[in-house]
Amino acid sequence: MKKHHITAAIFLFLALGAAVVAGSSFLSMRKAEPIVRGPGVTEITMLSSWFPGLKGTAGDTEVYILKSKRVSEDKAQAGASMLILGGTHPNEPSGFMSAVLLIENAQMNTGTLYVIPRANNSAFTHNDPQEGSPQHYTIKTASGSRSFRYGSRATNPIHQWPDPDVYIHDSSGQSLSGNETRNLNRGYPGRPDGTLTEKICYGITELIKKEKVTITVDLHEASPEYPVNMAMVAHPKAMGLASETVIGLEMQDILIRLEPSPVNLRGLTHRELGDFTDTLPILMETPNASQGRLRGRTNEALVLTGIDPWYVKAQKLGRLYVPYDEKGHPLEERVGRHLAGIAELAFSWTLNNTDRPLEFTGLPSFAELQASGIGAWLKPVD
Amino acid sequence: MLMTFIYLTILAAVLGLSVWCLITSKKPSLQATAAMVVVPLLLRLFLIN
Numbered sequence: 146m147k148k149h150h151i152t153a154a155i156f157l158f159l160a161l162g163a164a165v166v167a168g169s170s171f172l173s174m175r176k177a178e179p180i181v182r183g184p185g186v187t188e189i190t191m192l193s194s195w196f197p198g199l200k201g202t203a204g205d206t207e208v209y210i211l212k213s214k215r216v217s218e219d220k221a222q223a224g225a226s227m228l229i230l231g232g233t234h235p236n237e238p239s240g241f242m243s244a245v246l247l248i249e250n251a252q253m254n255t256g257t258l259y260v261i262p263r264a265n266n267s268a269f270t271h272n273d274p275q276e277g278s279p280q281h282y283t284i285k286t287a288s289g290s291r292s293f294r295y296g297s298r299a300t301n302p303i304h305q306w307p308d309p310d311v312y313i314h315d316s317s318g319q320s321l322s323g324n325e326t327r328n329l330n331r332g333y334p335g336r337p338d339g340t341l342t343e344k345i346c347y348g349i350t351e352l353i354k355k356e357k358v359t360i361t362v363d364l365h366e367a368s369p370e371y372p373v374n375m376a377m378v379a380h381p382k383a384m385g386l387a388s389e390t391v392i393g394l395e396m397q398d399i400l401i402r403l404e405p406s407p408v409n410l411r412g413l414t415h416r417e418l419g420d421f422t423d424t425l426p427i428l429m430e431t432p433n434a435s436q437g438r439l440r441g442r443t444n445e446a447l448v449l450t451g452i453d454p455w456y457v458k459a460q461k462l463g464r465l466y467v468p469y470d471e472k473g474h475p476l477e478e479r480v481g482r483h484l485a486g487i488a489e490l491a492f493s494w495t496l497n498n499t500d501r502p503l504e505f506t507g508l509p510s511f512a513e514l515q516a517s518g519i520g521a522w523l524k525p526v527d
Numbered sequence: 528m529l530m531t532f533i534y535l536t537i538l539a540a541v542l543g544l545s546v547w548c549l550i551t552s553k554k555p556s557l558q559a560t561a562a563m564v565v566v567p568l569l570l571r572l573f574l575i576n
Contacts, residue, residue: 153549156562
């Protein structure tokens with residue numbers, strides 16, 4: 146055997162080894178971490194129950210249903226319903242974690258809660274290229290650590306490709322950058338014969354229509370330098386409810402802005418779900434440094450604590466739209482904001498609709514979550 | 528589906544050429560370069576990443 150054949154064999158072996166190691170790591174991202182069925186969960190089904198076109202695809206995802214006993218016993222006492230979308234963008238972890246805490250802790254007194262923790266299931270299976278994002282983040286609980294996926298903003302290109310040069314939103318004709326074709330929050334109300342992302346949007350729209358969902362809450366995070374942050378974005382018909390909710394939150398010393406859903410920004414939940422269904426759509430944003438452009442080292446610690454010296458510097462230079470200091474914005478605070486918003490939305494709704502109440506218990510308050518941490522509210526995995 | 532098949536066929540051909548380059552090249556630096564090219568091509572061929 147010639148010398149260069151020996152070196153070729155060595156390099157080929159090394160390449161195969163690297164491919165196996167990298168492949169195992171990437172494949173591990175397709176394994177969904179367990180979510181414990183909480184005491185209030187009455188049914189777990191799949192989104193394909195409302196749109197069979199998703200069955201067997203990477204876009205099909207779990208829907209957790211929490212119904213009060215009154216719904217089962219007396220339809221007239223059914224109360225209102227709320228749909229929570231966590232994980233529309235899996236690189237915005239407070240939305241997903243809020244959905245997990247709801248599933249594992251909430252119990253309905255009246256009404257029905259639908260929770261989709263991984264709204265874009267495919268986007269949980271990869272990271273955004275060139276971002277250096279961690280694949281997972283770990284939260285300590287009394288019964289050990291639990292690890293959760295940190296995913297991408299968009300559907301995995303393995304599941305949906307190629308991206309067009311220009312993405313044209315179907316129902317409005319609005320033009321966007323080609324990669325936005327894989328952004329779940331640009332595809333509503335969706336199409337049954339569209340791309341995978343549009344099919345997921347269509348499935349969620351069908352759920353809202355068929356179940357007559359009263360309120361839809363889409364949980365997000367934004368870079369601290371993004372203007373719409375620490376905010377609630379509401380469709381015009383949900384503005385009354387959102388206004389009362391914002392006042393309620395501010396009375397708890399939780400500062401939050403109220404933003405109207407822009408008429409010319411199409412494909413988003415807070416616009417299209419309000420235009421195409423009877424639900425009251427609201428989107429909430431919390432500040433997440435790990436997805437920002439000004440961040441330094443991107444790792445699990447940044448995801449969990451939000452502590453980043455570059456953002457402190459940017460705040461001092463007046464470049465941010467949210468307060469930012471050495472304490473950062475930890476995940477507890479961001480999840481606490483989302484959960485407080487959801488609880489206040491239900492409270493405001495019930496105050497004005499006593500014949501169709503929406504009441505639940507079991508969730509930690511904002512202060513409790515800051516004091517005890519998220520781990521205290523995560524159930525042990527069997 | 529047809530487009531995916533064509534894409535993967537082209538990919539397999541490029542992968543084959545890269546491996547061929549790795550085996551026949553006499554310069555270790557070129558062999559190392561070819562080996563590095565092989566890794567992402569393999570991951571994409573098996574639709575892993």
